[in-house]
Amino acid sequence: MTERHTPRVVPLIDQRSSSFPLPPAAFSERTQLSANGLLADTRGRPLRDLRISVTDRCNFRCNYCMPKEIFDKDYQYLPHKALLSFEEITRLARVFVAHGVQKIRLTGGEPLLRKNIELLIEQLSQLRTVEGLPLDLTLTTNGSLLARKAASLKAAGLQRVTVSLDGLDDAVFRSMNDVDFPVADVLEGIEAAQAAGLGSIKINMVVKRGTNEQEILPMVRRFKGTGVVLRFIEYMDVGATNGWRMNEVMPSAEVVALIHAQMPLVQLDPSNVGETAERWGFADANGQHDKTQGEIGVISSVTQAFCGDCNRARLSTEGKLYLCLFASQGYDLRSLIRAEATDADLTSAVGHIWQGRTDRYSELRSALAPDASTGGRRVEMSYIGG
Numbered sequence: 493m494t495e496r497h498t499p500r501v502v503p504l505i506d507q508r509s510s511s512f513p514l515p516p517a518a519f520s521e522r523t524q525l526s527a528n529g530l531l532a533d534t535r536g537r538p539l540r541d542l543r544i545s546v547t548d549r550c551n552f553r554c555n556y557c558m559p560k561e562i563f564d565k566d567y568q569y570l571p572h573k574a575l576l577s578f579e580e581i582t583r584l585a586r587v588f589v590a591h592g593v594q595k596i597r598l599t600g601g602e603p604l605l606r607k608n609i610e611l612l613i614e615q616l617s618q619l620r621t622v623e624g625l626p627l628d629l630t631l632t633t634n635g636s637l638l639a640r641k642a643a644s645l646k647a648a649g650l651q652r653v654t655v656s657l658d659g660l661d662d663a664v665f666r667s668m669n670d671v672d673f674p675v676a677d678v679l680e681g682i683e684a685a686q687a688a689g690l691g692s693i694k695i696n697m698v699v700k701r702g703t704n705e706q707e708i709l710p711m712v713r714r715f716k717g718t719g720v721v722l723r724f725i726e727y728m729d730v731g732a733t734n735g736w737r738m739n740e741v742m743p744s745a746e747v748v749a750l751i752h753a754q755m756p757l758v759q760l761d762p763s764n765v766g767e768t769a770e771r772w773g774f775a776d777a778n779g780q781h782d783k784t785q786g787e788i789g790v791i792s793s794v795t796q797a798f799c800g801d802c803n804r805a806r807l808s809t810e811g812k813l814y815l816c817l818f819a820s821q822g823y824d825l826r827s828l829i830r831a832e833a834t835d836a837d838l839t840s841a842v843g844h845i846w847q848g849r850t851d852r853y854s855e856l857r858s859a860l861a862p863d864a865s866t867g868g869r870r871v872e873m874s875y876i877g878g
């Protein structure tokens with residue numbers, strides 16, 4: 493079944509221009525905060541994972557993310573001077589790392605569209621965690637440019653890559669990316685990433701009921717035993733333009749049951765705290781995990797909140813810090829950098845902002861009227877980064 497483009501698009505209210513005020517305490521001598529890697533928010537959650545959106549542009553128009561009706565030729569993308577430069581990104585990343593960040597994911601929009609992205613990767617790969625270790629440096633891509641770029645990304649210091657792929661059926665995939673992009677080219681990108689040594693490749697498949705659920709089993713069969721970890725993501729109510737409806741969400745529990753009926757699964761322990769995916773391994777005849785066959789993951793952002801140990805911050809394309817994927821506003825760190833703030837000011841600002849963090853949107857979602865938390869004015873995922 494292919495995606496039909498019914499015109500139920502929600503008008504876009506541009507949330508990019510507004511931001512929360514920076515906490516004044518960050519800049520007072522008495523209350524200035526330095527970094528010791530032990531930062532925690534109001535719920536005791538540390539800061540470990542930073543997602544950086546390097547562009548708000550994309551060559552796909554996945555209708556759950558950047559529907560064509562909104563992201564058309566008249567859509568105002570950010571001008572180049574609004575984007576953080578690579579030096580600004582690296583400077584901010586260094587501050588976040590000093591506060592305890594261990595993992596950086598580059599995203600977008602389509603991150604491989606950002607010119608010379610390899611130079612940014614080179615700079616970020618020089619950073620060291622508080623413990624003196626290299627960062628877990630990764631990138632999420634739609635795979636369209638991966639065949640061309642996998643080797644240079646690896647050479648620049650990228651360790652891993654996550655590729656988004658919503659099905660193997662060409663008609664379904666072309667319709668979901670809405671720019672008629674073929675599956676074969678993404679598969680070629682995945683093979684190039686494997687050949688370049690970009691280890692532990694993950695594939696993200698957003699499942700939309702009525703659109704691509706019939707692709708679940710073929711995708712599992714295709715990647716089982718290949719070393720690639722396939723992860724199913726519940727279709728989320730991010731942004732304000734995708735016309736999200738709960739009845740288009742296929743709960744992860746159903747996805748697991750569907751796969752388990754054909755290929756028995758056993759649940760695995762989370763690989764680390766704050767891990768978004770629930771892990772399931774392919775079982776052998778004795779019901780034990782058969783490591784040669786690998787595992788799948790499910791990310792249940794809608795049906796099972798995982799805010800309790802959410803340690804992720806997001807830096808938007810123009811340098812705003814967002815504390816939650818579903819936030820309506822961020823904190824403008826670019827204005828600080830461009831006002832020639834010192835590193836101590838930046839460190840203190842990030843520290844105070846994180847210390848004041850209360851976000852737990854997914855936990856509250858079920859208790860809220862639709863869109864009650866933000867009046868339906870959430871920022872778009874292509875801007876904030878997935």
Ligand code: SAM
Nearest residue numbers: 556557600601602632633634656696727728878
């Ligand atoms: N363009 C890159 C890509 O598609 O991989 C990176 C950016 S994209 C916003 C990051 C991830 O968010 C992708 O795996 C995409 O499938 C996922 N995503 C986007 N909109 C979503 C939605 N409404 N629900 C669930 N996942 C979504």
Ligand code: SF4
Nearest residue numbers: 550552554557601634
């Ligand atoms: Fe582009 Fe990724 Fe969004 Fe699809 S999910 S429109 S590829 S940013």
Ligand code: SF4
Nearest residue numbers: 799802816817853854
């Ligand atoms: Fe984290 Fe917000 Fe998602 Fe909860 S809803 S897990 S706080 S990003």
